[in-house]
Amino acid sequence: MDKERPDPDKILRDIEREEEKKSSGRLKIFFGYAAGVGKTYTMLKAAHSLQKNHVDAVIGYLEPHARPETMKMAQGLETVPAKQVDYNGIKLKEMDIDAVLQRCPQVVLVDEYAHTNAEGSRHQKRYQDVEEILKAGISVYTTVNVQHIESMCDIVASITGIFMKERIPDSTFDMADEVQLVDLEPEDLLQRLKEGKVYREEQASRAMDHFFTIEKLTALREIALRRTADRVNLVTERTKKEAGGEYYTEEKILVGISSSPSNSKIIRTAARMAKAFGGLLVGLYVEPPNAEKRGQEDKKRLKENIHLAEQLGAKIETVCGDDIPFLIAEYARNSGISKIVTGRSVPSRSFFHKPTFTDKLAAYAPDIDIYIIPDSKMEKEKQKLRKNMDHTMTIKNMLSAMVCLLLSTVIGFVFYEMKFSDTNIITVYILGVMITAIITSSRTISFLQSAASVVVFNYFFTDPRFSLDTYDPGYPVTFVISFIAALITSNIALKMKTQARELAKLAYRTKIILDTNQLLQNGKTVEEIGNTMAAQLGKVLSHTVVYYGLEEEHLNDPVIYNANGEKDESHYTRLITENEHAVAEWVFKNNKRAGATTATLSEAACYYLAVRSLDAVYGVVGIEIGNREILGAFESNVLMAILSESATVMEREVFRTREEAATEKANSEKLRANLLRSISHDLRTPLTSICGNADMLLQGKLNEDKKEKVYSYIYDDSFWLLNLVENLLSVTRIEEGGMKIKKQADMLEDLIEEALKHISRKSREFVIRVSMEDEMQLVNVDSRLILQVIINIVDNAVKYTPSGGEIVISTKKEKSFVHVQIADHGNGIPDEDKPHIFEMFYTANNEITDSKRSLGLGLALCKSIINAHGGKIMVYDNEPKGAVFDFTVPAEEVEIHE
Structure with missing residues (x-):
């Protein structure tokens, strides 16, 4: 059986990936389950082995351990001096990444991979420093413990009771070129601890009472061994996939993303499941109505959870609406999700049992596996969210409700005087409740309005009037039904209003994307596309936008657009400082986001992102972040969509330009080859x-x-x-x-006479007659080039006209052009040759060039010259025989001053 033909795009991607691997450094992690197992010592020992093999290895940063064996092993290795960072009056030492890059060794040793850098450092985390070093082509040896891996910290916390704040993404661990497990029996580790080889005596005693127990160390060791095995399996599967072997990818696991503090635990659990099943992880954020009313703390936590999901390999999707379980179920059903991971909320303790979030989700998606992770904080967060989102009990809203109630009562009195029934009057109150719900968007006020409407109706319009008593025993039932009807009506109105708002937001988002797409498509160059993108971002986000275009692999000077999408650089000098430009340069070189609200160069005034397509960067965009405000989910989605669309259009324009250049080069080569071939022969x-x-x-x-x-x-x-x-x-x-065309006014008669002086001597054998409509006709032309046109056409006529024949040159003006016609009485030009007569290297009748000594250049040159003057050239039959060449040149108007 024939083998399946390889995918050329995949081959190209693999080649690019291999080239990138060759240009970047290699990462080796010395992995352990606890402090003191010997990770740093083993790393230093490996560095000495490298030195013996003449490999340039230096220490980039080494934690100041009080371990004699470790410090002794560090001797003999060059150390790049650390830099000092002032933090709250304390001098802290951090790795000097610029010094390492300048030193440029073959291998650099960086201890404590998961370390959090001091405030003011370029990156928030040390693993980000390592990524930059690797990209510079320097290999890195580093150390890390299992509790510092993102997806493992929840499990470790359940064992040790300690939640690690310093963590690394799983991807940095799984994509390492080599992971060496540094293992030690728990009993031996405890013995080393007792001997003071790990911590000082006081620290060691405290550690043995809490973290360092035989049960905890054994569990941590098991987790480390299992995590190492998982990585081996992942590498094996990846290799099998790259080799074209079978690979199971049917599982699609969806995890809900929210601003809940416990949502990070759910995301990590889903990530571990995705790895275990060898499937894809999708993170879905359901943006509720009035999400913009969330506090900055909630927005920050939501952004962190989205970033965590991205780090763990999730593809982030966003939908809008208030019925979160229904939207998750619908997305899962339409996207082929096989498993949903969500948190478990605490059931309601009210008298009436209310279905929980998970109950609703299970009802909406009965055919999808749902994994529920304990989440005791979810209900509290929901209550907090509802509280935050219902800041509508304002004086304005309450006054609006009172006005509606008053108007309903006035209309009720009118209806009462007109002898309308009680049913009509109660309908007016229900209408008032509905209007109140639409105006105020508050469930609380709607509830109070419903109750107040029943009370007022009872007080004013039921017997006995102006009393809350009733004579008719059926009225209490009427009141209850009226209250329920008013309440249901108000809830329906609120839901319709919310849905209308969400639909309007969705329509606005769609319109933004469509308008931006249309504007980008109209761009003629990458620079024009980039400026259009920046202007559109300014209008959409209502933020000041700084755009750095690209020219010859370097960033251009920035262009600033204000919140109205207008170019404005006069009031924003703070955004074009050297520091801001340095951040933009870093983003361009590293193809990663940086600046305000990020973990890299966070002191910048703008949030910088690369305009990129795959690994190609076409520019850098900076969004001014005032008061460190975090962009909302809607704004972030629109921002990423516009950047992605812009990068696609830019990429297409770059490819088009390259294709045109390649085509032009190919045509030039073809022309050169044809010229050489023809010249060598003729x-x-x-x-x-x-x-x-x-x-x-x-x-x-x-x-x-x-x-x-x-x-x-x-x-x-x-x-x-x-x-x-x-x-x-x-x-x-x-x-x-x-x-270059250098036009000037010339007498057409003089040009023709001059041209006839330079034609072939064979012209003496012919009758050449000039017939001009206006002998004083002026034309606006480059006389040198037009002379060449006339000479070429007349020589062509001489060449193909029998001796003694007549050649007529005539002129006439038509509007703003002058027609010059050169007619002969030769054999003419066949109809099939007329469309090609002005093509380069084409000769009429397909005759060989030796027969008439023609390279087929003269008429092609004539067409180029006439087109450059804005005129036209054509050929048609002469009567009774021969051909007429007709070309136009711009006329020069003569101003007559009286």
């Missing part, structure tokens, strides 16, 4: 003739008549060569874009 004949005739003259054996003929032959051949060289030079200038 120059030989006249040059041979000139040499032969000159030789006969040198021998002096010719009489006067023969000498005159030989002179004539030499002249004709030389004249033909002169015209050929002139045409070749002109064609070369045109192809290279070097032909």
Whole structure:
């Protein structure tokens, strides 16, 4: 059976990935389950082995351990000096990443991979420093414990009771080139602890009472061994997939993303499941109504959870609406999700049992596996969210409700005086409740309005009037039904209003994307596309936007657009400082986001992102973040969508430009090849003739008549060569874009007379007649080039017209152009040749070039010159026989001053 044909795009991606691997450094992690197992010692020992093999290995940063064995092993290795960072009056030492890059060793040792850098450092985390070093082509040896891996910290916390704040993404661990497990029996580790080889005596005693117990260390060791095995399996599966082997990817696991503090635990659990099942992880954020009313703390936590999901390999999706379980179930059903991971909320303790979030989700998605993770904080967060979102009990809303109630009562009195029934009056109150719900968007006020409407109706319109008593025993039932009807009506109105708002937001988002797409498509260059993108971002986000375009692999000077999408650089000098430019340069070089609200160079005034497509960067965009405000989910989604669309359009424009350049280069090569081929063939004949005739003259054996003929032959051949060289030079200038038109006013009659002086001597054998409509006609042309056009066409007519024939040059003005017609009485041009007669290297009748000594350049050159003047050239039959070449040139108007 034939093998399946390889995918060329996949092959290209694999090649690019391999090239990137070759240019970047290699990462080796020394992995352990607890402090003191010997990770740093083993790393230093490996560095000494490298030195013995003449590998340049230095220490980039080493934690100041009080361990004699470790410090002794560090001797003999060059250390890059650490930099000091002032933090609250304390001098802290951190790795000097710039010094490491400047030193540029083959291998650098960086201890404590998960360390959090001091405030003011370039990156928030040390693993980000390592990523930059690796990208510079320097290999890194580093150390990390299992409790510092993102997806493992929840499990470790359940064992040790300690939640690690310093963590690394699972991807940095799984994508390491080599992981060496540094293992030690728990009993041996405890013995080392007792001997003071790990901590000082006081610290060791405290550690043995809490963290360092035989049960905890055994559990941590098991987790570390299992995590190492998982990585081996992952590498094996990845290798199998790259080799084209079978790979199971049917599982799609969805995890809900929210601003809940415990949501990070759910995300990590889902990530571990995705790895275990070898499936894809999707993070879904359901943006509720009025999400913009969330506090900054909630927005920050939501952004952190989204970032955590991205770090763990999740693809982030966003939908809008208030029925979160229904939206999750619908997305899962439409996207082929096989498993949903969510938190478990605490059931309601009210008298009436209310279905929980998970109950609703299970009802909406009965065919999808749902994994519920304990989440005791979810209900509290929901209550907090509802509280935050219902800040509508304001004086304004309460006054609006009172006005609606008052108007309903007034209308009720009118209806009462008109003898309308009680049903009509209670309907007016229900309408008032509905209007109140629409105006205030508050469930609390709607509830109070419903109750107040029943009370007021009872007080004013039921017997006995102006009392809360009733004579009719059926009225209490009426009141209850009216209250329920009013309450249901108000809830329906609120839901419809919320849905209308969400639909409007969705329509606005769609319109933004469509408008931006249309504007970007109209861009003619990458620079124009980038400026359009920046202006659109300014309007959409209502933020000041800084855009750095790209030119020859370097960032251009920034262009600033204000919140109205208008270019404005006068009031924003704070955004174009050296520090801001340095952040933009870092984003461009590293193809990662940085600046305000990020963990890299966070002191910047702007939030910088690369305009990128795969690994290509086409520019850098900075969004000014005032008061460290975090962009909302809606704004972030729109921002990423516009950046992605812009990068796609830029990429297409770059490819189009490259394709045009390649096509132009190919055409130039083709032209050069054709010229060389034609010249090598056609120059030989006249040059041979000139040499032969000159030789006969040198021998002096010719009489006067023969000498005159030989002179004539030499002249004709030389004249033909002169015209050929002139045409070749002109064609070369045109192809290279070097032909410049220098127009000036000239008498057309003078141009024709001058041209006739330079045509072939064979023209004496013909009758050349000039017929001008206006002998004083002025034209606005480059006389040198138009002379060449006339000479080429007349020579062409002489070449193809029998001796004694007539050639007529006539002119006439038509609007702002002058027609110049050159007619002959030769054999004419066949119809099938007319469309190609002005093409380069084309000769009529497909005759070989030797027959008429023509390279097919003259008429092609004429067309280029006339087009450059804004005119047209054509050919048609002459009556009764022959051909007419007709071209137009711009006329020069003469101003008459009285």
